[in-house]
Amino acid sequence: MEIAFDPAKDEINRQKHGISLARAVDLEILGFQADDRFAGETRYRAWGLIDERAYCLAFVQLEGASVPSAFVERETRRSDVMSRKIVFDDDNPEWTEQDFRTARPASELPPEILAAFPNTKQRGAQIAPTKVQVTLRLDRDVIERFRKTGKGWQTRINEALKKAV
Structure with missing residues (x-):
């Protein structure tokens, strides 16, 4: 194609x-x-x-x-x-x-x-989901600080929470 x-x-x-x-x-x-x-x-x-x-x-x-x-x-x-x-x-x-x-x-x-658009990501359903979607309220300054770090900021919040537990 x-x-x-x-x-x-x-x-x-x-x-x-x-x-x-x-x-x-x-x-x-x-x-x-x-x-x-x-x-x-x-x-x-x-x-x-x-x-x-x-x-x-x-x-x-x-x-x-x-x-x-x-x-x-x-x-x-x-x-x-x-x-x-x-x-x-x-x-x-x-x-x-x-x-x-x-x-x-x-x-x-x-x-x-x-096939003509090779940069388009193919994502299927997770076979064994490792994460759970939740709604969570965080302080505005916390969100702003992570957002300033750029793309992937949600993943960095998850990593920070993992270190804390």
């Missing part, structure tokens, strides 16, 4: 959004929507990460290849959105709260599509 695109469409996407369609292969898909209202083909809208930055990708599956039509970096903070001119794209509109609520996990994508 591969990512295939028209070079002219790639140039338009570069000029409009500042990113090449070729970077779609680097996307770690976290969620997607499928829409089959388009002339017998399913159009996918996926969102995910590249280097911890949010992106949205619109693509179709044609003749054994994933063919992107639009690829856009999305801002993750309201202040980022407010401080720059927003480029609207009918092929790949901003995701709404409703879109996120109805999105399906990447694990539900067909295997031939997942």
